[in-house]
Amino acid sequence: MIEVKNLVRTFNSGDRTIKPVNDVSFVLEQGTLASIVGKSGSGKSTLLSLLGALDKPTSGDVVVDGVNLASLPDTKLTEYRRRDIGFVFQQFNLIPNLSAVDNVMLPMEFAGVRKAARLQRAKDLLEQVQLDPSKHDRRINRLSGGEQQRVAIARALANEPKLILADEPTGNLDEQTGDHIIELLSSLSRDHNTTILVVTHDRILANKTDRRFRLQQGQLTEEPVRGRSAVAATA
Numbered sequence: 001m002i003e004v005k006n007l008v009r010t011f012n013s014g015d016r017t018i019k020p021v022n023d024v025s026f027v028l029e030q031g032t033l034a035s036i037v038g039k040s041g042s043g044k045s046t047l048l049s050l051l052g053a054l055d056k057p058t059s060g061d062v063v064v065d066g067v068n069l070a071s072l073p074d075t076k077l078t079e080y081r082r083r084d085i086g087f088v089f090q091q092f093n094l095i096p097n098l099s100a101v102d103n104v105m106l107p108m109e110f111a112g113v114r115k116a117a118r119l120q121r122a123k124d125l126l127e128q129v130q131l132d133p134s135k136h137d138r139r140i141n142r143l144s145g146g147e148q149q150r151v152a153i154a155r156a157l158a159n160e161p162k163l164i165l166a167d168e169p170t171g172n173l174d175e176q177t178g179d180h181i182i183e184l185l186s187s188l189s190r191d192h193n194t195t196i197l198v199v200t201h202d203r204i205l206a207n208k209t210d211r212r213f214r215l216q217q218g219q220l221t222e223e224p225v226r227g228r229s230a231v232a233a234t235a
């Protein structure tokens, strides 16, 4: 479970101070698929970075399973990032001259998983995200944008994180591939009890999440969604 309490992040920009995250509080139960929407520059990536311990808040708290991130030394924060979180971030680029399978194996190497087990799991994950087997050994820079996105998701799942933070996971994808990624995220939260928070401009994706938040002038508000259960109930 994630609890965010009175979170504030300010930046100094010239002689101005901006507050893209200004007193944000919410609680996400384990296994929730949630989205954050909002205009460009409204602070969505800033909020994700705070949750992923890539940035530190000006004030306020992020509490994950009862542990306040502010209480952890940097070594523990690194461990938290590596072990507990799967990032699907554009700036967290895949390594272009390594193969798809090697990219997915990398986080498991950091976690000390043996080579044979890493290889098997990487292949299984690439299969789960439906990357054609003929492309598993292909270098990242020879894959399409949609294929790279699938590899990024497979890599984010490598260590079975409790939390996945995804920045525009369906951005730059065609509708069919985007739909598939949405299904994949949805089944992960449902079947593996993974908490998933996605920042998105994709209305279809935002409407299929359990909870939808809007960030506007630093403030977070929750909006009603039809959600997965409503979709299932009417199906």
Ligand SMILES: Nc1ncnc2c1ncn2[C@@H]1O[C@H](COP(=O)(O)OP(=O)(O)OP(=O)(O)O)[C@@H](O)[C@H]1O
Pocket: 011, 012, 013, 018, 020, 038, 039, 040, 041, 042, 043, 044, 045, 046, 047
């Ligand atoms: N390190 C930084 N230093 C100064 N200002 C920053 C920094 N990071 C972000 N900002 C500013 O904070 C605001 C929020 O940026 P952020 O990237 O979080 O927005 P966003 O909602 O994710 O935007 P987009 O949808 O375009 O990705 C912007 O005005 C941005 O310029």
